[in-house]
Structure formats: C-alpha cells, structure tokens
Amino acid sequence: MSATSSYQIYPISDQAVTLDFGGPISLETNDRVYMLVDALIKNKIEGVTDIIPAYNSVTVVYNYMTVYQRQLKNENVIPIYTFIKDWIENNVNQDVSGIKLSKNEIIIPVCYDKTVAPDIEYVADQHQMSTQKVIELHTAKTYRVFMNGFLPGFAYMGIVDPAIQTPRHQNPRPLVQAGSVGIAGVQTGIYPCNSPGGWQIIGKTPLALIDENENILLTPGSFVKFNAISLLEFEKLNKQ
Amino acid sequence: MSIQIIKAGILDSLQGLPGTGKQHQGFSPGGSMDTIAHLMANALVGNKRDAIVLEMHIPAAVIVFNKETLFTFTGALTSATLDNETVYSNQPIIVNAGSKLTFNTPANGARIYLAVHGGFKSKKGRLQKNDVLLTAQNFNYHFEGVGQLHALTTGWTANTGEFYRSNTIRCIHGPNFNVLSKKEIEDFENKRFEIDLQSNRMGFRLKSNPICHTITPELLSTAVTRGTLQLTPAGQLIVLMADHQTTGGYPRIGTVISADMASLAQMPIGSSFGIKWIDIQEAERLLLQQETNLQQLENACKFRLQEYFSEK
Numbered sequence: 421m422s423a424t425s426s427y428q429i430y431p432i433s434d435q436a437v438t439l440d441f442g443g444p445i446s447l448e449t450n451d452r453v454y455m456l457v458d459a460l461i462k463n464k465i466e467g468v469t470d471i472i473p474a475y476n477s478v479t480v481v482y483n484y485m486t487v488y489q490r491q492l493k494n495e496n497v498i499p500i501y502t503f504i505k506d507w508i509e510n511n512v513n514q515d516v517s518g519i520k521l522s523k524n525e526i527i528i529p530v531c532y533d534k535t536v537a538p539d540i541e542y543v544a545d546q547h548q549m550s551t552q553k554v555i556e557l558h559t560a561k562t563y564r565v566f567m568n569g570f571l572p573g574f575a576y577m578g579i580v581d582p583a584i585q586t587p588r589h590q591n592p593r594p595l596v597q598a599g600s601v602g603i604a605g606v607q608t609g610i611y612p613c614n615s616p617g618g619w620q621i622i623g624k625t626p627l628a629l630i631d632e633n634e635n636i637l638l639t640p641g642s643f644v645k646f647n648a649i650s651l652l653e654f655e656k657l658n659k660q
Numbered sequence: 661m662s663i664q665i666i667k668a669g670i671l672d673s674l675q676g677l678p679g680t681g682k683q684h685q686g687f688s689p690g691g692s693m694d695t696i697a698h699l700m701a702n703a704l705v706g707n708k709r710d711a712i713v714l715e716m717h718i719p720a721a722v723i724v725f726n727k728e729t730l731f732t733f734t735g736a737l738t739s740a741t742l743d744n745e746t747v748y749s750n751q752p753i754i755v756n757a758g759s760k761l762t763f764n765t766p767a768n769g770a771r772i773y774l775a776v777h778g779g780f781k782s783k784k785g786r787l788q789k790n791d792v793l794l795t796a797q798n799f800n801y802h803f804e805g806v807g808q809l810h811a812l813t814t815g816w817t818a819n820t821g822e823f824y825r826s827n828t829i830r831c832i833h834g835p836n837f838n839v840l841s842k843k844e845i846e847d848f849e850n851k852r853f854e855i856d857l858q859s860n861r862m863g864f865r866l867k868s869n870p871i872c873h874t875i876t877p878e879l880l881s882t883a884v885t886r887g888t889l890q891l892t893p894a895g896q897l898i899v900l901m902a903d904h905q906t907t908g909g910y911p912r913i914g915t916v917i918s919a920d921m922a923s924l925a926q927m928p929i930g931s932s933f934g935i936k937w938i939d940i941q942e943a944e945r946l947l948l949q950q951e952t953n954l955q956q957l958e959n960a961c962k963f964r965l966q967e968y969f970s971e972k
Contacts, residue, residue, distance in 0.1 A: 430835050433885040433915040434943035438835065445880060469680035472883040474907055479883035481683065484918065484944065485951050501940050568686040569881055569907030576881065636685050 427512065429505055435484050437504050439512060440477040445578055445606050449476045450566050454641045459511040466490050468504075473640050474567045475576070480508055525562065525643040528610070528625050530601050531654035532558075536624035543586050543603070543620050554622060555648050557581040563608060563644045573612035573630035575638035580608050592618035599624045601646070610638070626657035661729050661795040663776065665787055666760070667722035671861075672787040674780050675715045675902075678886070683906045689886065693861060693902045693925035694771055696823045697735030699954060701775035703961040704732040704752045704818060711779025714793065716772045718928070720763040721787070723774070727757045729799040730777040734820065736769025736926060750818040752965065769824075769926040816964060818957055823950065825923045828934045829916055832943050834889060836911035839874045853897065854932040861903040863890075864924070871895030874911075884908040887916035887924075901925065917943040919950045 428440045439456065441449050453473045460471050460480065467486030472479040487500050496503070532555045534540055544551045563577040570576075580603050588604040593616060596602070600611045602619025611617055612629035623646075629637045638644060649657070665672065677698065678691035692698035692715055702711045714721075718736060725731070730752060733740065737749050740763045747753055747761075749772075755761075763772065778797030787793070840848070847870065856865035872895040884890070888900045890910035899916060900908075902925075916924055917938065927933065938946075 428835075431832060431915075431940050432835060432883070432912060433887055434832065434918050434940055434947055436883070436885045438883065440835070440882070470683040472684045472906060474882040475880040477880075477882045481680075481883075481885065483680075484947050488948065499941055499944055501944065567881070567907065568684060569883075570686060570905055572682075572686045572688075574686050634682075634687070640684055 429509060431501050431505075432479065434501070436479055436481045437501065437508060438477050438479045439508050443476055445475050445566065447564060447579070450564060453478055456508075456512050457641075460508065463507075463511055465507060474569070478508070480504060523643060525645060526638065528601075528627060528644055528646050529649045529653070529657065530559075530623040530625050530646045531649050531651055532623040533651040533654070535651065536600075536654065537622050539602075539620040540622040543584060543622055546586055547584055549583070554584050557584045558603070558608070558622065559646045559648050561645075563646075565638050565640055565642045565644060566607075568636070568638070568640050571612055571615055572634065573636035573638065575609055575629075575640075575644070577608045577638075577644055578606045580606050586620050588618040588620065590618075592616050596621060597624070599626065599629070601625060612636070624654065626654055626660075661727045661776065661778065661798050662792050663729075663795075664724045664726060665721045665789060665791045665793070666724050668787065668789045669716045669719055669721035671717040672721045673715055673785065674712050674783050674787070674793065676712050676782070677710050678902065683883070686906055688862075688903050688906060690903050692773065694735050694773065694922045696820070696922035696950075696954065697771070697773040697926075699958065700750065700818060700820055700961075701732055701734040701773045702779070703958040704734065704750065705730050705775050705777045706962070706965050707775060707777065707779050709958075711775065711796070712782055714774040714780065714787075716763075716774065718763075718767050718770060718772065719765060720772050722763075723761045725755050725757060725759045725761070726792070727798070728755060729795070730754050731774060733763075733772050733774045734818075735771050735773040736767040738767035738769075738772060739764045748817065750820055751816065752961075770928040771925060818961060820957070822953065823922060824926060825920065826927070826931075826933070828936045829920050829924055830936045830938050830943070830946070831887075831889065831914040831916050831920075832940050833937060834912035834914040836879070836891070837913050839891065839911045840872060840913060841874065844872050844874065848935060849937070850934075852932040852934055855927055855929050857929055859929055861901055863898045863900045863904060864927075866897040866899060868896065879909050879911060881907045881909045884912065885915060887918070887921055888912050889914040889916070899924065917946060919943070919946040 432438050456478050457473050468482045470481035540551050544554050565575040567576050596611050596617035598613045600621045601623040602621050604619040675692040678689035701713050732752050739746050739748050777799045778795045781794045851868045853866040853868045856867050858865050890898045891913050
C-alpha cells in the first residue's frame with residue numbers, strides 16, 4: 421500500500437464522517453488534507469454542509485435528509501454513511517498531482533515588546549537565549565495555517581523552530597487579549613478576540629483577525645510571516 | 661409587529677437553525693438547542709422551518725405583545741398566564757395588543773421556544789430587559805374583542821411527546837472509544853450520567869461514578885460535532901451542544917445520535933440519564949423515522965391553520 425492511500429475513515433456522528441491520515445503534525449500530511457478538501461469542493465454533492473480540515477484529517481458534515489432524498493431519487497438504497505464514506509474515498513484516491521495549493525502569503529506585523537508579550541522573557545529563559553533571539557527565530561519562518569478552530573478566525577499555524585518550542589501553561593490565563601500571538605509546542609497562533617487561553621504569549625498584532633462581517637484574515641491553508649514592529653509602531657497602527 | 665421583554669429570563673436569545681458552511685473557519689454552528697421544538701414552534705404559526713424563534717431557559721422572560729399576533733410556545737411543557745387566562749405549550753394562540761405573557765413554573769423540560777407569525781428579525785446575543793424584538797412581517801388578521809384572549813383552535817394541541825425521551829440517550833461509538841478499558845466499557849451501560857451545574861449552550865458536563873481512569877493519549881485537534889462525547893483528563897464526559905467549538909483534542913468516545921439531541925437539550929441541570937450504544941445504521945433509521953413523523957405533524961399544523969383561516 422502506498423503512503424498516499426493509508427488512512428482511517430469513520431463516522432463521528434450520524435451526520436459527519438472523518439478521514440484521518442494519522443501521524444504527527446507535518447506539512448506533508450497537511451498538504452494531503454488540503455488536496456482532499458480541494459477535490460471534495462470540486463466534486464461537491466448536495467447535502468454536504470461543511471468540509472472541515474484539521475492537521476491530519478478532513479471532516480465532512482452533511483444533512484442526512486437532504487442526502488437521503490437525493491439517494492431516493494436515484495433509487496440508491498445504501499446507507500447514507502456508506503454513500504458519504506465512498507464519496508470521500510473516491511476523492512482521496514484521485515490523482516491529485518494536478519491540484520495546486522494556494523501559496524498566498526500574509527504578512528502580520530507583531531510587536532514583541534514585553535509590555536504586550538507577558539511570556540517572552542519566560543520563553544527566552546527556558547531556552548537560555550535573549551528575547552531578541554526569540555524574535556529572530558519566530559519571524560524567520562513562513563508558517564502554514566494548518567487549520568482554524570477554537571474560536572472564529574483562530575489559526576493553528578506551524579511549525580515553530582524547535583529552539584523556541586515551549587509547552588503551554590499548565591493553568592490557562594483567564595484572559596488573553598485579542599491580537600495576542602502565542603506559541604505552544606510546534607504551534608503558533610493569534611487570539612482573534614479576548615479569551616481564556618493557555619499559550620505562551622510572545623507578542624501582539626494590531627491587525628484585526630476578524631471583521632464586523634465575520635470575514636477572517638487567516639484562512640485554512642494560507643501562509644503567514646511575522647514582521648517585528650516597535651511598540652511605537654504598534655500603538656500607531658492600533659489606533660487606526 | 662414586535663414584542664417586548666419586560667422582565668428578562670435567566671438566558672433568553674433569538675435563535676435560528678444551526679448554521680452551515682463556516683465551521684472550517686472556526687465558527688460554531690450555534691442555533692436552537694432543541695431543533696424539534698424550533699421546527700414545531702414555526703409550524704404552529706405557519707412559518708418556514710428556519711424562521712427565527714425566541715429561546716428561553718427557565719425561569720423564562722415575561723413578555724408583552726405590542727400588536728395582535730399569532731404565537732405559540734413549544735419545547736419544555738409548561739403553562740403560562742396570558743392576561744388572566746391559562747394557556748399551554750404546543751397550541752397556536754391569537755393574542756391582542758397589550759397582552760402580557762408570564763410563564764408558570766415548574767416546567768417539564770429545560771428550554772421554551774416562542775415563535776410569532778412571520779418570525780423575529782435577528783438580534784444577536786443575550787437579550788435583556790426592555791429589549792424590543794421586531795418581527796419580519798405583520799399578522800394581517802384582526803378580530804373583535806379588545807383585551808380579550810382568543811385561542812385559535814380550541815383544545816387543539818400538537819402532540820410532541822413521541823419526540824422526547826428521558827431515561828436513556830442513544831449514542832454511536834466514537835473514533836477513540838477504545839481508549840476505555842474493558843471494565844470501563846462494561847461499567848458504561850450501567851452508569852447514570854448527571855448533568856452538572858457547569859453546563860451551558862456550549863456543552864453539558866456530565867458527572868458519573870466511577871470515573872474513567874484512562875490515560876488519555878496526545879491527540880491532534882480535529883473536528884467535533886453537536887453530540888460529541890469528549891473524555892476529559894479528569895475522567896468525566898462533556899457532551900457538546902449547539903455553541904460547541906468546531907475542533908477539539910480530547911478523546912471522542914462517542915456521539916449522541918441526532919434523533920436524541922432534542923431530548924438531551926430538554927434535560928435540566930441535575931437530571932441524569934443512561935447511555936445506550938447503537939450502530940450507525942440504527943441511528944440513521946431512527947433519524948429518518950423522526951423526520952418522517954415531524955413532517956407529518958408539520959403538515960397537520962399547516963392544514964389546521966389553513967382550515968381555521970378559511971372559515972373566518
């Protein structure tokens with residue numbers, strides 16, 4: 421069996437099926453996730469309401485009755501779960517070599533000043549380096565948005581340089597401010613709104629991650645680069 | 661047309677059906693906790709299925725109608741005082757301008773759904789005292805008798821009893837069911853799960869004994885749904901409800917079947933239930949049966965309303 425056909429597929433409800441590639445967080449697996457998402461969107465069937473990518477899985481949510489009625493018309497009597505499962509598997513087994521993932525890169529200005537980055541000194545101490553080095557390593561990489569989740573517009577990004585990887589706090593903070601940039605293990609992310617949270621906060625962006633019409637900035641599959649700005653610039657941008 | 665909240669309930673909000681198409685961006689589907697009560701309320705006043713209704717937890721709000729309208733309340737079985745008369749759940753009621761509606765306690769259930777003809781215009785977030793809720797259309801039916809109650813169909817109540825169960829909730833196995841030990845799996849069918857005080861529209865925390873001692877493996881976050889049973893590091897379950905997050909990293913040991921979600925949504929804090937495992941084919945069969953029965957009842961409501969108004 422080739423690597424591209426190894427996966428598990430199972431129901432997570434009577435109206436949702438997950439295809440799980442398994443394994444740890446990796447760009448390669450996440451590429452396969454977005455290739456499958458693209459194929460499913462292209463070959464979408466009536467009654468599918470959501471296609472939710474995650475690190476190494478894709479979940480299809482469907483309206484049972486809509487799919488059932490469509491099946492009835494086609495005089496097809498297999499269980500709806502089996503029908504959806506087959507549809508997903510037909511798409512994962514497709515030749516995906518022609519599909520190109522978006523390489524859209526978004527630049528996020530981040531202020532790493534300790535007045536807005538309560539954990540940056542802790543992270544530096546943990547790795548016995550200067551805060552400047554933490555900033556250098558965090559801004560050096562281009563990150564993939566592996567998935568959205570947790571909050572509307574929250575992007576799980578990676579992979580963080582091993583030299584600054586730090587586990588999350590054992591006890592989450594009751595309040596992390598909107599725009600806070602955090603790291604947790606291999607992941608980095610930005611809180612789109614005020615929220616409780618356990619990630620190590622090493623910076624803050626003045627950009628809004630979600631607008632009043634619920635459009636989000638960091639969509640799944642896009643690429644992100646952080647650009648360090650001074651506290652003065654942050655305050656100027658924050659006022660706009 | 662509009663109604664006004666003259667005394668806020670413990671948690672009142674306007675709700676539609678669960679949203680679709682934005683979960684991949686982290687937006688919870690939300691929507692009415694008890695979708696059967698939502699659909700019944702709309703059917704009883706001649707609305708489309710997705711019209712917006714008022715969801716109230718108990719104790720519920722006290723409401724004044726600013727203009728005559730056709731309304732109903734469904735979900736938790738209760739009576740209410742409309743001016744000086746007693747009215748009941750699952751009945752279409754015509755009401756005059758200025759009438760005041762106060763719900764009586766106790767109610768059998770946890771959430772009441774109030775629909776008015778035409779549906780409400782959306783207003784997000786928790787409702788407060790003095791909020792005025794506009795409806796999307798007027799009720800063009802006038803009748804004599806100012807300050808006097810008119811029940812639309814005398815003695816006619818939609819029987820929703822068959823849609824609700826109280827003792828067991830049926831679930832299918834989740835992808836991480838096998839994190840439970842053999843003993844824990846055996847214990848499961850005999851356990852009672854009590855809905856903890858720390859439960860809300862996002863999820864119900866469940867208390868049961870003995871707790872599961874499973875050492876939970878590191879799992880990558882992946883999608884979760886309404887009804888997902890998550891096993892927390894403390895060894896207890898959380899069942900995800902309407903406002904659930906779109907993804908989660910706790911082991912998913914099962915999922916409540918869609919056909920039993922309304923029943924679960926009507927279980928008050930402190931009540932308890934058992935879990936019965938069934939397979940996906942059975943879950944699909946039960947959902948189809950429920951939907952068929954629901955559509956029959958919706959059609960009956962439509963017919964009754966047409967009949968009533970054609971006679972006037």
